[in-house]
Amino acid sequence: MEKTLVILKPSCLQRGLVGEVTKRFEQKGLRLAGMKMCQLTDEQMSEHYAQHAGKPFFQQLKDAMMVTPVIVCCYEGVGAVEVVRQMAGATSGRKAAPGTIRGDLSMSFQENIVHTSDSLETAQVELKRFFRDDEIFDYKQPPFQFLYAADEL
Ligand code: CMP
Numbered sequence: 001m002e003k004t005l006v007i008l009k010p011s012c013l014q015r016g017l018v019g020e021v022t023k024r025f026e027q028k029g030l031r032l033a034g035m036k037m038c039q040l041t042d043e044q045m046s047e048h049y050a051q052h053a054g055k056p057f058f059q060q061l062k063d064a065m066m067v068t069p070v071i072v073c074c075y076e077g078v079g080a081v082e083v084v085r086q087m088a089g090a091t092s093g094r095k096a097a098p099g100t101i102r103g104d105l106s107m108s109f110q111e112n113i114v115h116t117s118d119s120l121e122t123a124q125v126e127l128k129r130f131f132r133d134d135e136i137f138d139y140k141q142p143p144f145q146f147l148y149a150a151d152e153l
Helices: 010-014 018-028 043-049 058-066 080-088 100-103 119-128 142-146
Strands: 002-008 031-038 070-077 114-116
Touching: 002 018, 002 080, 010 018, 010 058, 010 070, 018 031, 018 043, 018 070, 018 080, 018 100, 043 058, 043 114, 070 080, 080 100, 080 114
Parallel strands: none
Antiparallel strands: 002 070, 002 114, 031 070
């Protein structure tokens, strides 16, 4: 089953939205496989946002991710990468559709509450960046049979 990375950004923690955001993933039926608070480093952010290196907002973006600790989360489910991306909405909070996390909770491009992996390949690389293998847990949830039909698994 797919696993994907979500980072609850400083804007999420500072605005007291951790419960609101994690509630959405929980209610959707995604399994929380890993979660920890950490202080990101410039080195980690340079690697994580390498595709934005050289852009005018690069340093500002990295600084905004390091201004407070963040919470890194690993969510699991069938098609989890795309499901989580859809739930986050478009990058800019001003463009994101109502009903999405950014559409409902953000007015900003940068202060957009969550980072989510953009593909399965990226998710695998990003999860390795922030979690050790023994920080990802493989436990069963009782309502599993009511989340998916047998042929969806
Ligand atoms: P995220 O999903 O974390 O992936 C890259 C981040 O870069 C994105 O969310 C935004 O927070 C940020 N970003 C992308 N484009 C811009 C921009 N033009 N100005 C400021 N921040 C940006």
